[in-house]
Amino acid sequence: MIGTQTAHEAENLPGHLMRSEIDETPDALARILANRDAIVEVAEQIKSADPRFVLLAARGTSDHAALYAKYLIEVLWQKPCGLVSPSTTTLYEARPDMSDVLLLSVSQSGGSPDLSEVTKVAAEQGALTVAVTNTPDSPMNRAAKLGIDIHAGPELAVAATKSYTAQLLSLYLLIDAIRGGDGSDAVRIPELARFTLDSTATEVAEAVQRYRFVGRMVTTGRGYSWATAAEGALKLAETSYLTARTYSGADLLHGPVAAVDDQTAVLAVCSAGRGGQAMPEVVNRVRDRGGDVLAVGSATSDVSAHLRIGTPECAEELSPILEILPVQRLALGLSLVRGGDPDNPRGLSKVTKTR
Amino acid sequence: MIGTQTAHEAENLPGHLMRSEIDETPDALARILANRDAIVEVAEQIKSADPRFVLLAARGTSDHAALYAKYLIEVLWQKPCGLVSPSTTTLYEARPDMSDVLLLSVSQSGGSPDLSEVTKVAAEQGALTVAVTNTPDSPMNRAAKLGIDIHAGPELAVAATKSYTAQLLSLYLLIDAIRGGDGSDAVRIPELARFTLDSTATEVAEAVQRYRFVGRMVTTGRGYSWATAAEGALKLAETSYLTARTYSGADLLHGPVAAVDDQTAVLAVCSAGRGGQAMPEVVNRVRDRGGDVLAVGSATSDVSAHLRIGTPECAEELSPILEILPVQRLALGLSLVRGGDPDNPRGLSKVTKTR
Numbered sequence: 001m002i003g004t005q006t007a008h009e010a011e012n013l014p015g016h017l018m019r020s021e022i023d024e025t026p027d028a029l030a031r032i033l034a035n036r037d038a039i040v041e042v043a044e045q046i047k048s049a050d051p052r053f054v055l056l057a058a059r060g061t062s063d064h065a066a067l068y069a070k071y072l073i074e075v076l077w078q079k080p081c082g083l084v085s086p087s088t089t090t091l092y093e094a095r096p097d098m099s100d101v102l103l104l105s106v107s108q109s110g111g112s113p114d115l116s117e118v119t120k121v122a123a124e125q126g127a128l129t130v131a132v133t134n135t136p137d138s139p140m141n142r143a144a145k146l147g148i149d150i151h152a153g154p155e156l157a158v159a160a161t162k163s164y165t166a167q168l169l170s171l172y173l174l175i176d177a178i179r180g181g182d183g184s185d186a187v188r189i190p191e192l193a194r195f196t197l198d199s200t201a202t203e204v205a206e207a208v209q210r211y212r213f214v215g216r217m218v219t220t221g222r223g224y225s226w227a228t229a230a231e232g233a234l235k236l237a238e239t240s241y242l243t244a245r246t247y248s249g250a251d252l253l254h255g256p257v258a259a260v261d262d263q264t265a266v267l268a269v270c271s272a273g274r275g276g277q278a279m280p281e282v283v284n285r286v287r288d289r290g291g292d293v294l295a296v297g298s299a300t301s302d303v304s305a306h307l308r309i310g311t312p313e314c315a316e317e318l319s320p321i322l323e324i325l326p327v328q329r330l331a332l333g334l335s336l337v338r339g340g341d342p343d344n345p346r347g348l349s350k351v352t353k354t355r
Numbered sequence: 356m357i358g359t360q361t362a363h364e365a366e367n368l369p370g371h372l373m374r375s376e377i378d379e380t381p382d383a384l385a386r387i388l389a390n391r392d393a394i395v396e397v398a399e400q401i402k403s404a405d406p407r408f409v410l411l412a413a414r415g416t417s418d419h420a421a422l423y424a425k426y427l428i429e430v431l432w433q434k435p436c437g438l439v440s441p442s443t444t445t446l447y448e449a450r451p452d453m454s455d456v457l458l459l460s461v462s463q464s465g466g467s468p469d470l471s472e473v474t475k476v477a478a479e480q481g482a483l484t485v486a487v488t489n490t491p492d493s494p495m496n497r498a499a500k501l502g503i504d505i506h507a508g509p510e511l512a513v514a515a516t517k518s519y520t521a522q523l524l525s526l527y528l529l530i531d532a533i534r535g536g537d538g539s540d541a542v543r544i545p546e547l548a549r550f551t552l553d554s555t556a557t558e559v560a561e562a563v564q565r566y567r568f569v570g571r572m573v574t575t576g577r578g579y580s581w582a583t584a585a586e587g588a589l590k591l592a593e594t595s596y597l598t599a600r601t602y603s604g605a606d607l608l609h610g611p612v613a614a615v616d617d618q619t620a621v622l623a624v625c626s627a628g629r630g631g632q633a634m635p636e637v638v639n640r641v642r643d644r645g646g647d648v649l650a651v652g653s654a655t656s657d658v659s660a661h662l663r664i665g666t667p668e669c670a671e672e673l674s675p676i677l678e679i680l681p682v683q684r685l686a687l688g689l690s691l692v693r694g695g696d697p698d699n700p701r702g703l704s705k706v707t708k709t710r
Binding site for chain 2: 275
């Protein structure tokens with residue numbers, strides 16, 4: 001009977017882990033702010049080391065947090081920055097001179113052997129190494145000189161959700177502190193995250209209905225929001241088995257727009273700021289090709305979309321923390337309506353041990 | 356009447372530009388080797404500047420040549436290296452200190468305004484800048500201090516083919532010369548490219564038949580061959596409107612393998628060497644999920660595939676130049692058999708002016 005479900009029954013419903021972990025996001029974000037002092041300490045040590053070049057090591061969802069951090073590092077901290085290819089270290093045994101390099105290794109579990117090895121080797125080669133994890137006693141933390149705890153709490157669902165947003169906020173506070181910021185732009189983020197979850201539920205449910213039978217999705221965004229597009233595509237692919245592919249708005253126009261047709265749904269992340277200002281052109285081109293556009297973000301009214309999921313406005317650098325929340329819920333909803341269980345995706349385990 | 360087709364009629368057949376440009380690859384590669392001295396001169400200037408970090412700027416197909424170069428730079432030259440996000444310069448006006456940085460800007464046309472701006476700004480910020488283009492008088496060449504001509508000859512087809520392999524060989528010869536190599540490993544590459552084109556025609560035709568109706572493809576590879584997988588997915592998406600998505604072999608196992616099922620074709624690039632040695636595990640996981648595996652490369656007999664397209668063995672670093680040739684032909688063949696014209700893809704133009 002509706003309304004008399006017991007707690008035990010709810011626990012057995014498909015997707016209950018992913019759902020409850022998305023709901024825990026605002027609390028996780030608040031814990032990070034409450035522990036900002038520890039991040040500031042790491043920032044001080046990085047500042048004294050005065051690195052000249054920053055590298056980021058990550059895989060999967062954490063790779064999208066690293067992509068976000070790359071924009072922060074280049075724009076806010078003004079340092080040249082690149083993403084590491086772990087296999088050059090692990091398969092090809094490259095041992096470059098890493099003095100004056102800061103390596104940020106980002107991983108929920110800190111348990112991936114290849115990333116731990118990348119971190120260990122970078123330290124041996126002279127880099128300052130920082131592990132950004134949800135598990136302060138992980139192998140990656142032991143390999144790194146410094147550590148940042150993202151305070152997401154235990155994450156049991158196979159699809160990472162609250163740990164992703166926790167990585168974003170932790171990395172933001174780190175780079176913001178390095179550039180001398182006081183984190184004040186982020187103070188309202190937990191409250192805005194709660195508001196986003198509450199205020200987008202109806203639109204997400206509509207989107208779940210609209211895309212119940214969609215065969216392929218393309219996600220796109222520019223600037224900071226490209227991380228949202230990339231993580232959205234991964235989440236949809238992992239949980240709903242959709243063929244979802246991401247392109248930055250610029251890359252999409254360079255060729256792959258040819259693959260968009262009237263059977264393609266395009267999730268376009270459009271938030272206020274410089275990245276979002278580049279999106280109307282992208283959305284227009286996609287619509288010319290017949291694509292069905294779902295716009296997500298704080299500036300969805302600037303683009304011509306079939307469906308819109310609005311998120312509250314905030315500093316542009318912080319908008320990816322809010323934008324991803326309805327997209328995570330969309331992945332959850334599509335998975336369930338298509339008969340899947342995102343807590344138990346076929347072929348997927350929580351910690352993957354690649355080398 | 357078969358056999359009496361005039362040259363004029365052949366010119367009007369769909370795909371004739373893409374077909375003839377793929378066929379011109381061995382000649383383009385031979386021209387690059389004949390002009391190796393000019394590359395060695397640039398290598399000498401880079402060596403005297405003694406950069407500590409390398410950045411690569413590119414979009415679309417050239418971005419995959421840049422990905423290939425990243426592996427060369429980290430493994431053969433042992434320098435930390437990253438791919439640039441152009442929008443941090445163009446949209447967000449980041450102006451990092453770029454002294455001790457080498458920026459390699461890779462573009463067929465050299466005409467993309469955002470990459471020219473990235474090159475110009477990097478030079479202003481102290482980087483040594485090198486334009487790697489097919490058009491020595493392009494805006495990007497004017498923005499860069501040094502230039503490398505990839506000698507591919509005019510490329511008229513919208514889908515880049517011979518310019519991609521020409522970029523790969525030019526970048527290989529550059530990094531090889533920087534580390535003191537004499538280019539001898541590459542001497543047979545034009546001949547091996549011709550052999551590859553001749554010897555894989557039957558298998559490519561078989562693959563075109565097999566994947567005539569496929570809805571989605573995933574491409575995967577590790578190490579140097581990841582560039583082949585990424586470029587293959589782009590080529591298939593651009594010309595055949597297939598939803599093709601690429602993952603490095605490691606990333607695929609971290610989650611997206613869940614989206615592979617018996618309706619998915621998986622193009623796995625498997626060549627002799629360290630990258631290829633990591634592929635049997637990836638292919639086994641994909642087959643467990645029911646995926647149909649097309650293996651391409653010089654070590655396809657090491658994996659359990661439904662269809663194999665073998666390429667000749669060569670130094671592992673050079674194998675991407677050969678691996679991509681049958682994949683380009685597959686994209687061409689699938690485009691034609693599905694009723695398209697790869698020379699005239701919907702929604703695509705040769706030089707895209709994003710900012």
